[in-house]
Amino acid sequence: MDVLTPYSLDEALEVRFTHPEATPVAGGTDLMVDLNARRLQPTALLDLSHVDELGTWQKESGTVFVGAGMTFARIARELTEFPPLADAARSVASPQIRNRATIGGNLATASPAGDSIPALAAYDADVVVASSKTGMRRVPLGEFLVGPKRTSLAPDELIVGVEWQSVTRPGSFVKIGRRNAMVIAVASACLQVDDEWHGVRLALGSVGPTVLRARHAEEFAEDLDWSDPATLVEFGRLAAAETQPIDDRRGSAAYRRHVVEVLARRLLAQAEKARC
Ligand SMILES: Cc1cc2nc3c(=O)[nH]c(=O)nc-3n(C[C@H](O)[C@H](O)[C@H](O)COP(=O)(O)OP(=O)(O)OC[C@H]3O[C@@H](n4cnc5c(N)ncnc54)[C@H](O)[C@@H]3O)c2cc1C
Structure with missing residues (x-):
């Protein structure tokens, strides 16, 4: 197998265009599992781990950019200003995996259980993608993720x-998983309060074909008293009603709906406490 190793983003994009048979690899924590199981048998790999531009992050004029090559270990360490993403990063697998696994790989794999994705959905993030022929474009996360393990990346x-x-x-x-570490989510949730304290954005993982936003629950909570028990109950009910869970070996659909109802209620109550 050929391994193509570019050392800049321009070079990586050129190789991506001229060698469409080369599968990108970043940390390899998803890809190597598929290779070992012979689910994938690429003739070439495009190794992105030496592209410095992908391994940076910055906050400028209120816009945060996190490069696709940032590992979860670095995100947990360096992005503490953004607790939902840093906590999600900390919850991924084990220290060894977190030292290799990247946020770009998590997005490209597009698992509904991908731990970084609920935080990014609650931030209303865009995915920045590029090609050597058409340049750079920003894709809203909801348009990037088109189905379980499917993206709109060209x-x-x-x-x-x-x-x-x-x-x-x-x-x-x-x-929520079967244990605290080394676990794929049975369900996950991320709640972000908006800057005016009027509303919240609630994203749900592992309870649908992609990570979902609970739009009806979000609309309901706008400008309401989040300390009112009736508000919390209805918020949880609406969030659970928006899920499309399946039964699988990690949990039943009914359990996942129940988990979302409880988590949504708790996260909104926590947000209200933080305001006081
Ligand atoms: C033991 C174990 C435990 C795990 N636990 C968790 C967990 O708790 N939570 C969780 O979310 N995930 C978990 N994972 C899955 C995996 O670690 C993550 O999805 C990780 O973020 C993948 O990143 P990577 O850099 O290793 O991707 P890779 O394996 O290198 O690549 C994954 C996919 O992304 C593509 N890709 C990578 N970078 C780019 C790019 N810049 N542009 C386009 N395509 C790209 C590759 O072609 C490939 O299709 C676990 C995996 C293992 C093996």
């Missing part, structure tokens, strides 16, 4: 990073 494009408008209000991420 064959000659690479994920460059993710971008969102920084928010200063509280946000939190919770993941």
Whole structure:
């Protein structure tokens, strides 16, 4: 197998265009599993781990950019200003995996259980993608994720990073699994309060074909008293009603709906406490 190793983003995009048979690899924590199981047998790999531009992050004029090559270990360490994403990063697998696994790989794999995705959905993030022929474009996360393990990335494009408008209000991420570490989410939720304290954005993982936004619950909570028990109950009910879970070996659809109802209620109550 050929391994093509570019050392800049321009070079990587050129190789992506001229060698469409080369599968991109970043940390390899998803790809190598598929290779070992012979689900994938690419004739060439495009190794992105030496592309410095992908391994940076910055906050400028209120816009946060996180490069696709940022590992979860670095996100957990360096992006503590963004608790939902940092907490999600901390919840991924084990230290060894977190040292390799990247946010770009998590997005490209597009699992509904991908831990970084609920935080990015709650931030209303765009995925920054690029091609050597058509240049750079920003795709709203909801348009990037088109189904379970499916994205709208074009064959000659690479994920460059993710971008969102920084928010200063509280946000939190919770993941439910069968144990605390080394676990794929049975369900996860991320709630982010907006800058005016009028509303919240609630994203749900592992309870639908892609990570979902609970839009009806969000609309309901706008400008309401989040300390009112009736508001919390209805918020949880609406969030659970928006899920499209399946039964699988990690949990039943009924359990997942129940988990979302409880998590949504708790996260909204926590947000209200943070205001007081
Ligand atoms: C033991 C174990 C435990 C795990 N636990 C978790 C967990 O708790 N939570 C979780 O969310 N995930 C988990 N994962 C899955 C995996 O670690 C993550 O999805 C990780 O983020 C993948 O990133 P990577 O850099 O390793 O991707 P890779 O394996 O290198 O690539 C994954 C996919 O993304 C593509 N790709 C990578 N970078 C780019 C790019 N810049 N542009 C375009 N395509 C790209 C590759 O072609 C490939 O299709 C686990 C995996 C293992 C093996």
